[in-house]
Amino acid sequence: MTTGTENRADERTVTCADAVQEALAEAMERDDSVIVLGEDVADLQGGGIRGCTQGLSTRFGDGRVRSTPISEQAIIGAAVGAAIAGMRPVAEIMLMNFITVAMDQIVNHAAKTRYMSGGQASVPLTIRTMTGAGAGTGGQHSDMLEAWLAHVPGLKIAVPSTAADYKALLTACIFDDNPCIFIENTLQLKSKGSLIANEKPLPLGKARIVRSGSDVTLISYGRPMIDAEKVAASLGDQGLSVELIDLRTIVPFDEETILNSVAKTGRAVVLHEAVKRFGVGAEIASRIHEELFADLKKPVLRLGMPYTPVPFSSALEKPILWNADKIEAAIRSLM
C-alpha cells in the first residue's frame, strides 16, 4: 500500500474506500447505464456503511442509486434484470457471507444467462462485496469464498490489493460485459494508497509482477499481498530473490505470467486468506504442476487458512491467519 517514494505531481493519496467511490462516480458520470443498489448505499442512509457510495445518490439522483431492503435475492435479482435490460448495475452485498442467501441469482442466473440464451442476453453486472478475517467479527462475517465463485463458469472475479487497483479493477468490472464479482477487504478499505491521475484502464485477467526475482515465485492476491511484499523485500535484502505476483483477477487468472515466472524460478508458493483446502490455491498449484512438472525443483507450496470456521477470540483468530513469519518460513522451506 505504500509507494516508498514521495508522491508524484499527478498522484494523490486516498483510502481504498475513496478509490471505490471514485471508480463508481467516474463510471456513473461516463455512462448513464451505470446504476447502484444495495443496503444503505444512498446518502439518506449514509452512503454505504464504509462510505464507498457516498455522494452518489445526491449527485446522480435517487433513481440511479438506491438503498434496498435487507433482501439479497432481490438485490441481485434486480441487478440481473436491469443488466439484461441493458444497464450496468453495481450491486453491493454488504458482507461476503451474505452471498449465501443470493447464490441462486448469482450462479443460476447471472452466470448462466448469456450461455443459456445462446448469447441473446448479456448480464453486465458487478457485485461488490466486502469480507476478511482479522477484525474479530467471528464465524459469519469473515469468510473469503472466491473459490466457490471461481468454480462457476460465466463469472469473472477480481480481488484488489492496492488503492489503485481498488479503483482500476472496479472500473474494469463495471465496464466488462460479463457478471463480475469484486471482493473488497473490510480491514483494507480504510487504509491508504496512491492514485495516479488518468492511469490507463486495467484489463481483467492480467496479474501484476510486483517485484521480479529469480529464486522463487510468490503468488497471492488481496490483503495478504501486504505481508507478501514485506517478506519479498526483506528476503531480497538477505539475498533471496523472490518474484512476487499479485494475481488481481481470479477468473480469468493470468496463467501466462505465473507459468513464465515459475518456469524461471522452479519454485512457487501460493498464498491466500481463504481456507486452504479446496481453495483457489489448489487450482493454481495444479496448473503449475501440470505445466511445469519437469521444471519444478520443489512441489508448489500452498498457504491458506486451516480447515476451520473463523473464531471470534483474537487469541484464536490470529494464529490461523497468514503472517510474515509463515510466508518467510514457507519460502525458506523450498530453498
Added chain:
Amino acid sequence: MTTGTENRADERTVTCADAVQEALAEAMERDDSVIVLGEDVADLQGGGIRGCTQGLSTRFGDGRVRSTPISEQAIIGAAVGAAIAGMRPVAEIMLMNFITVAMDQIVNHAAKTRYMSGGQASVPLTIRTMTGAGAGTGGQHSDMLEAWLAHVPGLKIAVPSTAADYKALLTACIFDDNPCIFIENTLQLKSKGSLIANEKPLPLGKARIVRSGSDVTLISYGRPMIDAEKVAASLGDQGLSVELIDLRTIVPFDEETILNSVAKTGRAVVLHEAVKRFGVGAEIASRIHEELFADLKKPVLRLGMPYTPVPFSSALEKPILWNADKIEAAIRSLM
C-alpha cells in the same frame, strides 16, 4: 454397479433409489430421532419424486416424515433447528442446484454451529440431494457443486457410486454427529446393484480400492466410477495395471489410501463430473504433488467438465462429459 458374479444367498438386487429408501427406513426403525423432510417426500405426495422416501410416512407417521412447501431455506433451517434439539433430520433438497437458495443455512449455520457454540450444540443432520448431467435437463438442473461444500469446514460429504454404497454411506451420514451432505445421481437412482444383508456399517472417510494395480492410480467418485471401472478392466486385459479408487467420501477424504497407491504407481488421474477448474480434483492433485513430488513419474492429471454451464442439447452436452475414451486416453498419456 454389476458384481460380475451370481448373487449370493444373502444378496439382493435393488435400485439405488431402493437402497436410499431402505437406509432411511432402517434408520427410522432403529432410532426415533431420525426424521425426514423435503418437497413431496410423504406418501400423500407420492413418497418422493424418485420414490426414495416411499412408504416412510405411512410406516412412521406424518409427524416424522413431512412434505414441505417449496422453501429450501425453511427446509434446511428446520433441519438445523431439529438437529440442535437432538433429532437426526434427513432433509431432501430435490436437486443440487437448489442448494443455492439454502447456502446460508448450510454454510453459516449447519456447518458452523458446533464450532461457534464451543461444542455446546451439535447439528447431526443429513442433506440428501440429487444431481448430474447427461439427461438433457440443462443449465439449472445438472450441476455438481461438491467443491463448494468441501471448502466449508464443518461439513462431511459423501458421494456413492454403487447401490450398496447408496445404502451404507447414507446410513453413515444419518448416524454421524456432524452435518453431512449426501449427493445422489439423477441417472443412477434407477440403476441396479446388489445389497448384502447385514453388511457391516461403513465409516465415512474410507475410500474403496475397487481394483488394485501397479501402473497408475485412477481416483474418482459417483457416476463416473462406472466408466472408470470399465476402463480399468479393459486396460487390465491389455496388460496396463490400473489401481482404481472410489473416494466415496469427499470430506474427509482418504488421503492415506490415495497416497499409498500413488506412492506405489507413481502416476495418477483424478476424474470427476464437476467442472475441472477449481474442482475437488485440484485439491486431490495438490495433495498428491505436495506429498509425493519425488515419487511421481508424471504430473497428476485431472479430468472434469470444461469451464461451461451444462448445455441442453445432447449434441453439446455429451461432448463435455467424461467417457471411457477420455479416461483411457488420459491414462495412456501418462504411460
Added chain:
Amino acid sequence: MERLNGPDGATLLNIYGKVSLIKQCDERLIRLIRSGRLAAPYYSPRGQEVIPAAISVLLNDDDYVVTIYRGLHDHLAKGVPLKGLLAEYFGRAAGHCKGKGGPMHITHPASGVVMTTGIVGSGIPIANGLGWASQLRGDGRIAVTNFGDGASNIGAFHEGLNLAAVWKLPVIFVCQNNQWAEHTSLAGGTSVTDIANRGAAYDMPSILVDGNDARAMWGAAREAVERARNGGGPTLIEAKTFRFNGHNLGDPAHYIPEEELAAWQLRDPHPALRALLIAEGHATEAEIAAIEESIAAEIEDAVAYAMEQPYPDESEGRLDIYDEEIAI
C-alpha cells in the same frame, strides 16, 4: 365508463387464437415426446392458456415477460416465433438459444421474453430489475413475471414483491395458481387459501381472478397494465386455474383426486372461450375451425422445420460463456 368495458370481439378472438395455438402446440409436443421423437423435459401448461393469452393482448412487443419451466403458454402468447422455439426443444442450432437453453430456458428478446427460469420463484426479483430499467429510461415498458402457487412460498417471492412495492416498479406479478406444486396441493404447502391475500403484506394492490375466464382475466390484466404503465406501481394477480396434466410429462398425477380433476375439467378454458365466441357472435364455427386449421398447419410446418435443422456443432458449446472466448 371505458374502464369497465370488457374486451371486444376482436380482442376475444385474438385471445382465442393464442389459446388455440398453445393448446395445439402442447398436444403436438406431447405426441412427439410420447412417440419418442422428441427427448425433452416438458411441463405442460394445458388448462392455463387463457392467462397469458389475455394478458399478452394488452402488452406491447417490447414489454418484458419473465416465466418458468412451465412456460410454453407464456412464450407463445407473447409471440415467441414457433420455429425457433421448437428447434430449441429439439436442441438444434436454429433454436432461439442455439440449443444451449432448451425448453426450460427460452429467451427471445424481440418478443420481450428475456428470461425463462427453472428455479422456482427466481424470476420474480429479476422482473424488478427490468422494471427499474424502464422506470429510469421512462420508456413506458412494463414487466410481467409469471410463477406458480408453490412459488408463492419461497423467499424470492417475498423479497421481490416487497422491493417492487417500495420502489413502485412497473411490474405485474402473475401467480398462475394451478392448485398443485409438483405433487403437493395448495393446502399442503401454502398457509393461505387465496394467494392474492398476500399482496396486503406489501401494501400492493391485488386481484383475485378466474384465470380460466378470458373476459375476467383480460379485465384484471387491464387494471394491472394500466397501473404499471401510468406509474402506479406493481400489482399482484392471482389467477385461479388448473393443471390438467401431471407436473411434467411422465407424471401420471395419481395424487390428484379424481373428483377435483373432473370438476376443473368442466371449466376447461379452451372450449369455454370457443363456445363464448360463437354464442356471442364474434365468430362462426366455420371461422374458428379455419383459424384452428391454419394454426395446425403452422405447427406442422414448424415441427418439420425444427426436426430437419442440424444439431449445433460441438464448438458452439464453447461460445457465449463470456462475451469473448477466454482460455480457461
Added chain:
Amino acid sequence: MERLNGPDGATLLNIYGKVSLIKQCDERLIRLIRSGRLAAPYYSPRGQEVIPAAISVLLNDDDYVVTIYRGLHDHLAKGVPLKGLLAEYFGRAAGHCKGKGGPMHITHPASGVVMTTGIVGSGIPIANGLGWASQLRGDGRIAVTNFGDGASNIGAFHEGLNLAAVWKLPVIFVCQNNQWAEHTSLAGGTSVTDIANRGAAYDMPSILVDGNDARAMWGAAREAVERARNGGGPTLIEAKTFRFNGHNLGDPAHYIPEEELAAWQLRDPHPALRALLIAEGHATEAEIAAIEESIAAEIEDAVAYAMEQPYPDESEGRLDIYDEEIAI
C-alpha cells in the same frame, strides 16, 4: 376472566429486574468498549429491554430462544449466566462458547438459548426445527425467535412463517420493530407500516403491541405462549420499540431525525416501568434501588471475573469443528 388479567406485582418486579440487568449491562459494556478495555462488535439493545423481559417471565428454562447479533437483552432475559457471557465477549476460554462464538453467536443450552445468528432472518427457520422437535416429543417446549423490522423483508422470514403456519408449530415470532435497520428507516425498506399485518399472509394470528409497555407486552406474550403451549400453533408478535443507540457501537446514527429520537426517548421503557412499580406500590424507591445496586454489583463481579480469565489456548481453535478432530 383470568385471561384478561395483567401481570401481578411480583411479575412486574421480576420483569423490572431483567430490564435493569440489561440496561446496566449495556451501559457497562459500552464503557468497557469506549475505554478500550473490550474489543468486540457490539449492537446495543438499549430501549428494547422490556420485550424479552416480559416474554421470558412466561417461559420455562427449557423453552428455546433464538436471537440475533443484537441479542444481549434476549440472552440476559432468558437467564444466560452473566459471567460466561461476559467472558465470551472478552474472548476468554471461560466464555460460554470458549471464545469461539463471541457476542454475535452466544449459545447456552441450559438457558434454552440455542442459537444467536449474525445473518439477518436466518434464526426464523431454525426456530421451526426446534418447534418440530417439541411437537414430536410432546414435551411442551416452545420456541421464541427474535428478529428486527428489517428482517421481515428477507426471504427466510417468509419461508419460516409459512412453514410454521402449515405445520402449526409451537413457535413465537417476535419482531422487535425498533424502526431502523442499520441506517434504513422502516419506511425506507418495508412496504407495510405494521409488520403484524404480514401475519395474514400466513393465516397466522398476529399481535401488534407496544414493546415498551411491560404490561401490554406481557399480555401479548401470554396469548402467544398459551397458544403455542396448547397446540394452537404459531403467533407473530410485532413489538413496536426504538433503538436508542446507533446500529452498532461507533455508529453515531446521524441518519435518525432528532425529533424522532426525542419523541421515543419520552417513551423509554426503563424509567416507565420503574415509575409504574412505585406508583402502583409494587415496590418502594428504596427497594428498587437495592435491586439495582445488587445487579450493579453482580455486573462488576462478572466483569472482573471475565477480565481475569485466560485466553483460550491456540489448540482450542482446532476443536469442535467436527465431533472428533479429523486430520484435514
